[in-house]
Amino acid sequence: MYAQMVKTDAPRVKTLDEMDPQERSFQERIDQGQKIEPKEWMPEGYRKTLIRQISQHAHSEIVGQLPEGNWITRAPTLERKAILLAKVQDEAGHGLYLYCAAETLGISRDEMYEQLHSGKAKYSSIFNYPTLTWADIGAIGWLVDGAAIMNQVPLQRCSYGPYSRAMIRICKEESFHQRQGFDILMKMVKGTPAQKAMVQDALNRWWWPSLMMFGPSDDASVHSAQSMAWKIKQNSNDELRQKFVDQTVPQAEYLGLTIPDPKLEWNEEKGGYDFGEPDWNEFFEVLAGNGPCNAERLGARRKAWADGAWFRDGLTAYAEKQAARRAGNEAAAE
Amino acid sequence: MSSEWPLWEVFIRGQHGLNHRHVGSLHAPDAEMAINNARDVYTRRNEGVSIWVVRSSDIAASSPSEKGPLFEPSNAKVYRHPTFFDIPDEVGHM
Ligand SMILES: [Fe+2]
Ligand SMILES: [Fe+2]
Numbered sequence: 001m002y003a004q005m006v007k008t009d010a011p012r013v014k015t016l017d018e019m020d021p022q023e024r025s026f027q028e029r030i031d032q033g034q035k036i037e038p039k040e041w042m043p044e045g046y047r048k049t050l051i052r053q054i055s056q057h058a059h060s061e062i063v064g065q066l067p068e069g070n071w072i073t074r075a076p077t078l079e080r081k082a083i084l085l086a087k088v089q090d091e092a093g094h095g096l097y098l099y100c101a102a103e104t105l106g107i108s109r110d111e112m113y114e115q116l117h118s119g120k121a122k123y124s125s126i127f128n129y130p131t132l133t134w135a136d137i138g139a140i141g142w143l144v145d146g147a148a149i150m151n152q153v154p155l156q157r158c159s160y161g162p163y164s165r166a167m168i169r170i171c172k173e174e175s176f177h178q179r180q181g182f183d184i185l186m187k188m189v190k191g192t193p194a195q196k197a198m199v200q201d202a203l204n205r206w207w208w209p210s211l212m213m214f215g216p217s218d219d220a221s222v223h224s225a226q227s228m229a230w231k232i233k234q235n236s237n238d239e240l241r242q243k244f245v246d247q248t249v250p251q252a253e254y255l256g257l258t259i260p261d262p263k264l265e266w267n268e269e270k271g272g273y274d275f276g277e278p279d280w281n282e283f284f285e286v287l288a289g290n291g292p293c294n295a296e297r298l299g300a301r302r303k304a305w306a307d308g309a310w311f312r313d314g315l316t317a318y319a320e321k322q323a324a325r326r327a328g329n330e331a332a333a334e
Numbered sequence: 335m336s337s338e339w340p341l342w343e344v345f346i347r348g349q350h351g352l353n354h355r356h357v358g359s360l361h362a363p364d365a366e367m368a369i370n371n372a373r374d375v376y377t378r379r380n381e382g383v384s385i386w387v388v389r390s391s392d393i394a395a396s397s398p399s400e401k402g403p404l405f406e407p408s409n410a411k412v413y414r415h416p417t418f419f420d421i422p423d424e425v426g427h428m
């Protein structure tokens with residue numbers, strides 16, 4: 001989802017008997033629910049997979065600021081503007097918590113930025129869709145942050161200490177995000193018919209991309225099986241998608257909206273909804289860089305990085321000058 | 335070509351009377367900016383009354399592989415725990 005389709009390099013999941021003693025004791029610690037901490041021994045595949053997963057997650061938080069940032073200057077009231085600003089600032093914070101967690105695995109911040117800017121690293125497909133109206137801001141909080149919560153809550157229990165702690169901080173802040181979105185929509189559906197239509201239109205455009213956030217079915221994926229054995233993934237993509245649909249449909253009904261899926265139907269037997277299949281071709285296209293806003297999003301990140309270079313260098317030069325001056329003063333005082 | 339800002343570890347005192355606790359890390363060019371950034375990154379919801387920042391490179395840490403030699407000596411001293419001693423019920427609270 002925020003980290004969609006993370007590869008593990010594993011041809012298949014090893015059994016305990018096939019592991020050497022070091023790897024075996026590592027796996028046993030994970031099976032017992034112990035946390036793995038930065039400097040401890042870990043299999044190379046675990047380290048690499050975590051770097052991919054956490055950095056993808058971090059990039060998603062950072063790029064995810066862009067679609068919402070588009071509406072900060074256009075928010076309908078000063079209060080909505082302040083709230084949206086605070087929400088987007090939280091997302092920047094989420095990105096920073098996660099980059100720090102990834103850095104404990106031995107990759108530098110600049111390397112991660114470089115991977116994002118060069119297009120090597122991925123970020124969630126959802127942020128490559130445009131925010132056309134104010135209702136989109138409501139829909140993002142409600143659906144996108146809602147889907148993010150579905151995925152992030154179980155990750156609080158993940159086996160890698162720094163990642164798990166970052167997720168705990170993030171989850172504490174997400175419920176504000178979802179509620180502010182839903183609140184925007186509650187207000188709009190009570191407005192004029194045109195405003196209500198705007199909300200329905202936003203739902204029509206965001207529904208399927210939100211379901212795609214969980215990634216394609218991975219019940220048969222060796223990567224997912226390996227990630228689950230390592231406890232850096234807790235649920236299958238389909239499981240989380242089902243939970244999301246079951247939670248969201250009644251909320252849409254409350255708003256008086258129609259989910260844009262003719263196949264959506266309550267299934268008494270399974271105690272959940274049946275629903276249609278997202279267009280996975282669209283998903284793979286967006287992931288490959290061909291979504292409606294991929295070029296714009298990456299362009300904005302690259303520009304921000306390049307335009308900020310003089311500022312980063314200036315602060316470094318100032319810090320060095322201050323340190324040299326302090327050292328000079330100390331030498332003179334001796 | 336810019337060089338990366340150094341990494342700082344951030345410690346926050348959550349309330350008066352509690353210890354500072356490690357909350358995470360961040361990059362900043364100097365201590366003053368590290369504190370400013372720590373405020374924005376780690377205390378957006380009144381999480382703290384005081385912030386410490388320490389350059390990550392200035393922290394000396396025990397290594398996980400020394401865990402045995404480092405902590406086993408104290409594991410052996412079970413008598414340090416009050417439950418080691420059986421005090422008869424008649425003695426009352428002790
Ligand atoms: Fe977030
Ligand atoms: Fe988010």
Ligand SMILES: [Fe+2]
Binds near residue numbers: 091
């Ligand atoms: Fe969020």
